[in-house]
Amino acid sequence: MNGLGRILIILMVSGSLGVINGCTEDKKAIVEGRVADQHAVAARIGGKEVTVQELDRDLQFVLYDIAEMEHKLRLNKLHEFISDTSEAGTDVEILLPVPKPPRIELSYEKRAVRGNPEAPVTVAVFCSFQSPHCKSFQPVLRQLLNEYPGWVRQVNFDFPLKFHREGVRAAVSARCAGDQDTFWEYHDALYARTPNLGGSAYIQTAKHLSVDSAYFASCVEGESYRALVLKDQETALQLGLKNVPVVFINGLYLKGKRSFEQYSYWVERELAKLNIDQKQKHTWEQQRNSKNRLPVTNLPLALLGISESSIESKSKALVEVEGQKARYYSLGQPLLKDVSLRSLEGNYAVINNQGTLERLLLQGEEGNRVSLTYSRQHTxxxxxxxxxxxxxxxxxxxxxxxxxxxxxxxxxxxxxxxxxxxxxxxxxxxxxxxxxxxxxxxxxxxxxxxxxxxxxxxxxxxxxxxxxxxxxxxxxxxxxxxxxxxxxxxxxxxxxxxxxxxxxxxxxxxxxx
CATH class of the missing domain: 2.30.42 (Pdz3 Domain)
Structure with missing residues (x-):
């Protein structure tokens, strides 16, 4: 018929899916439209078999969305049942299984990373800077990195939707800022401006981050980053993504803005799969904290101020050496013979004293010294x-x-x-x-x-x-x-x-x- 030979006739009967054809039906594989075997034959076209697995390969995200919706409906009905039938204090054990998201492989090469670059769990975010939904779930992403320091890292994929007129340009501008090591600062600033993008927004944002304006303007007008943004967009479309945000936790698909608890559930599942106790501090975090146990130096040095920057080369310390007038020192710069500035840690500096690491504490009373400039934590x-x-x-x-x-x-x-x-x-x-x-x-x-x-x-x-x-x-x-x-x-x-x-x-x- 119509050049296709015998065609399956599908009927909806009382809300269930019935399959009728001239061939023998595999009753074990398909029961009332529910597939029990991924290798079941869904059709034969010109003698070639098409399996359910082949169909589901391109439908995996849609099918998971449906499974999630079914789970939510069942869970809501279950809570109604518990509320109607259980007395106060009754033990309730919910055994309804949570559907597992499909997993895909993504390449993170040459992408800006927020958090520990070698974290075992990667939160890949497909978003558009013009999306209010992407804007509103930024606090949840920050909370994930704060709750699992060292264990979780974030990477960004650009997915400007077709009706986001500024989406591509905003994404390009963020990548241009990234050339000067300010991708995430610019990323956050753009979301603070959303939806008021366009016009002078990009160059103004670059200015208050002290980005080189001439280079930035030239970069934004160039084609190289535009091509990469459109490549990300094409990747999203090939995956079948239609809206933002979409998050992949180690490749596990989660669509739409969700609560912190929903993301953390899958983060912890991934950590458990790797036999990692998320309550244990990651060495990346421990290394930062272990410097607090270094001995305090007795050298004739006085640390009068600290200016930390996310760009390590711009971090400096105001140090008085042997009673002389204080001046600024960069990381690695010698303070005395065989003594150099190693790192800055908030309220002290780590110095290398002839191969031994020591702490140089910040001096002076509050308000009478150069203030810290990169602390993101209040007491x-x-x-x-x-x-x-x-x-x-x-x-x-x-x-x-x-x-x-x-x-x-x-x-x-x-x-x-x-x-x-x-x-x-x-x-x-x-x-x-x-x-x-x-x-x-x-x-x-x-x-x-x-x-x-x-x-x-x-x-x-x-x-x-x-x-x-x-x-x-x-x-x-x-x-x-x-x-x-x-x-x-x-x-x-x-x-x-x-x-x-x-x-x-x-x-x-x-x-x-």
Whole structure:
């Protein structure tokens, strides 16, 4: 018939799938449309057999999505049944199996890595910088890396959707920033701007990260990275992906934005498969912490300041040697004969003293030294005050939507215009501590406020653990501190939260003269 010979006739009967044809049906292989054997023959075309496995190869993600939906429906019904039939205190054991995602192989060669480059679990993310869904699940990705330090790493695949007009250009700009070792900082800054991409957004973002503007502009207009972005896009389409975000945990497919618990379930399954106890600290993390046990040096050196950068070559320490005027030293640079600066670790430096590693502690009182410039962690006490402004019983703030990096040289130039920047703050209607909250007006296109992720009519609430209002605005002193800065604000009636870190020498260098 129609040149195809005998054709299978498929009928839907009472919601079940029946198969009728002129050949003998393999009842063990197909029972009411449910495939029990992947090698079962689904059809014979011109004498050639087509197996269920061949069909499922291209349908594996769709079939898993259906299996997940079935599992969710069954789980919801099970919870209803438990609620209706069980008394309080009754032991309940849920045995409903979780469907296992299909696994694929991906190449991570020449991709920027966040976290331990040799981590046993790779979280590969297919996303578009223009997607609000990709933007909203960034805090979950950061939480995964924070909860499993050393065990998990993140890599990025670009999948700009067809209707994302700025998707390709945004992805290209991030890769261009990566040429100057600022891929992840730029990545975070772009998501903070989403959906307000395009125009001058890319060059402004590059500026506040102290990226070479001339090279960056030329790179963005070039074709090499555009071709790589489109290659990623084609890879996603060949896999059958249609929307973002899509995450592959060691190749295990998970579609759509999910909770931290859903991702961590599969991370821990992968770690268990490798006989790894995720509660045990990875050597990558241990090596960072083990330096705290190094002996304190007795050499005539005084560490007056630290400026750490994610770009190791830009990390420097302000050191006074044998009572002489302090100056900055780069990693590897000699301090004394046979004594050199090895690394910077937050509140101390590691020095190599004739082959022995020793600690050089940071000197001076708080506020009278060059501040740390790359710490992303608050103390536990400060973090609690920030996240629970109304006390322990109060509601906890949402997780930060992004951690944005600000170049010190750029920040220094911006703060020279502090008076005009302050003029952008006006009184809002709500009051706190007897003062009006303050709202931003006329900041659209303003380089400083755009870099900080602010928009017109945003109402500032708190900077770190202090309220912001017409009586006090701690934003300026927080930026001058050089430490991690936590800002909470309201936008269109919804709470938002961002963090900033300040990198590279320039701004605080002047304070030490």
């Amino acid at each position: 536990e006490e400060l973090r609690q005050r920030i996240e629970q402004p109304h006390g322990e019983k109060g509601k906890k703030l949402i997780e930060p939507a992004g951690v944005l990096t600000l170049g010190q040289e750029w920040l220094s130039k911006q703060l020279e215009q502090r008076e005009s920047l302050e003029a952008k703050f006006t009184k809002a209607e709500l009051e706190v501590e007897g003062h009006h909250l303050i709202r931003l007006e006329g900041v659209a296109g303003n380089e400083f406020f755009t870099a900080l992720g602010f928009e017109d009519n945003d109402v500032l609430l708190r900077v770190n653990d202090s309220w912001v209002h017409s009586g006090q605005n701690g934003l300026w002193s927080a930026l001058a501190s050089g430490k991690v800065i936590d800002v909470a604000f309201m936008r269109k009636g919804l709470p938002h939260r961002l963090q900033y870190v300040v990198e590279e020498l320039g701004y605080f260098e002047e304070k030490s003269k």
